[in-house]
Amino acid sequence: MATHLHFDCFSGISGDMTLGALVDAGLPFKDLVRGLALLRIEGFRLTRKRVERGALTATKVDVLVEKGFRAPLTLAQIKRILLKSGLPPVVKEQSQAVFDVLAHAEGKAHGVEPSHVHFHEVGVIDSFVDVVGGVLGLHLLGVRRVTASAINVGSGTLMSAHGSLPVPGPAVAALAVGLPIYAGGPQRELATPTGVALVRTLATEFGCLPPMQVRRVGYGAGTADPAHWPNVLRVFVGEEPAAAGSVETIVELQTNIDDLNPQVYETVFDRVFAAGAVDATLAPVTMKKGRPGNVLSVLAPQEKVEAVLAVLFADTTALGVRTHEVQRRVLPRRFVPVQVHGHEVSIKVADSQPGRSKAAPEYEDCKRIAEQSGRPVKDILEEAMQVYRRTAGHAKKGKGSR
Template identity: 35%
Template sequence: MNHLYLDCQYGISGDMTLSALINLGADLDYVKDHLRELPIDPFTMETNPVNKHGIHATELILQFPEEKHQHPIHPDTHYHDHSHEHHDHRHASSIFRMIDESMLPQRVKTRSTKIFKIIAEAEAKIHGMNPEDVHFHEVGAMDSIVDIIGVCLALESLAIETISAAPVPTGYGKIQIAHGLYPVPAPATAEILAGIPLADFQAEGELTTPTGAAFLKALVDDFGHLPALPIKKISYGAGKKDFDHPNILRAVIFQTKEDLDTTRERINVLECQLDDMEGETLGYVMEKALGMGALDIYYTPVTMKKSRPGTLITLLVKPEHSLMFEDLLLRETSTFGVRRVECERSILSRRMDQVETVYGLVKVKIGFKGKHVYKVTPEFEDAKEMALKNNIPLRKVYSEVNLSAMQLIKEESLL
């Protein structure tokens, strides 16, 4: 498994991302062959080495030979391209249908559809319309269709499983888009970047485009510094513009935790204790924290001042999410303060699978380190449904699942 880190400290766009992934080793022919099976305009795609302030990078050269008018600036900047208006796939709904009916790999379909939906929803909110009715030039011109699906194909070519990224800058100033002269970040970009950490890097011009922002929103699991993992390969994708800084996106492939003998990660532990909250509110806070992505939350009975019975709330979160969960505890509970402790935990790598039993298929979670499997746990809801359906004890389902799971593991030579 490969982990990709997008070091977007100078911004990110569609062509920068695709060129960085190709420079990283993605098969260009694989990307082009799949794209040419789609009902889009004929195109040529090449890469060109460039130097950006002393950094050797790869630039994407994407052209549509049948275009009557060439783009002076990449359409990811939201310039309206009228040369494709004769096509019937100019609305978001048509793009979704094109992807769904294609022969693209399933994960490419899932990722690219998610990206387009994020852009369409942002444009729809800005213009007060239904996301599926968003017009093509607002979702992106033909170049952006190629960029978005091309990036997802490149990720598939590189077998990228997980992605993290650096906080991203937007730039400042004004930009000419289809609807007139707008401030940077463009309205769609700003809408998409809601909830994403921004970098305090100031440069005049559009550093992050709507497509680049949508990549971050749709594909990235974590934002922060370079992960504490061994680097496999580094590459640089170049943008079309020239700034006082290198207009590049650095992409890094890391050896994943699943490949290491020891699996460790940094987490923060948030705690507070209270003696004046009803049980229903505690249940509400737990449900909300888990829904927001907390790693874990649990309550411990404690004895407080004057021998009053109380509850210790313990919340495990990723370091970059600490402030968000501190605010949750301060806002939703009666506490006047939250303690935070940084620590490290050792965890098993895990993957989901399903096994065949005499009662049918059951999902299981497999915990392993390297090639050694430590445990196999059935998914409770599947096991419960099977027990009720067959009128058998739950423990019997667990026993059957464990036997089948161990056989599956042996067949895969994980033990």
């Protein structure tokens, strides 16, 4: 099962808080130090210690700068350092992705192109190591899925290289577009550009703690220690619970219709399926002013959405279509051919769990045989299942006799 890590950003997130939380959750500190040595740059060292933050005990990891790299780095300089390093390719790629996100946000905040950004707040060596260390730490822990809570960005004002700024600062505000954020706790900056860029780049979902089998919990301390407030980042590390089937993201398209000739729906269904839809339904509803109508719902892969939309706008009276991504869990399936009256029928078989499955004959195959033979389609469906059960039974006996 894939290792899952969830960031609980109830007191924001920063680079040093991320390193501390990962170490607190079981990342061997020596492995982190050895991994960062692959950057092949000198002038820093890592330290760790146990600290109290409010009512919580946490790990504080600091990057101590001894020489060099005190001036801001450009995106090009950062890229060269990463490319020359001995880090695993995935760590290089993800670290670069974080800095690309940071450069875009800094550029937007200060009105310059990302390539011309000098990382005054995040480009000196300590924050550079925070970013790479955070990505490397997740890699060393074997994390394959990252999720995060809504981010507490704090409130009030902060001092920066550009003077006094409101919280969240311009870079964090730009990074937070599209993410769930809120302000709570002491009036101070709680989320830094480095921390938000890390979680924005690496997390695939934001929200409440999703179902997981928690193995370890870690607390990473921030530098600030406000009174009566636990300034820490909490992480939950574990595995996703075992479940039947795989999860896929798909787009649901819906429109309300009350003025379409019902005879047209058959053609609409045929054409949305031809356009790539995987499912379509029609449900009766009562619309405004008591008018009867229907909700037409279609499921389609992301790459087929435009083709399906074209059908809905061309073949129905819809003036608007709602679209949103949904997740669906799909059982692994296969097709088993059986012979019914000399004709082939495909049996769709889905494995619900080891040793258990469900099966159903393909209706179109049975309909074709019924039309050719003049027999009721329900009889063909039943006979196809009987043949499949006999075939599956023989297969199980054959395996047991080996």
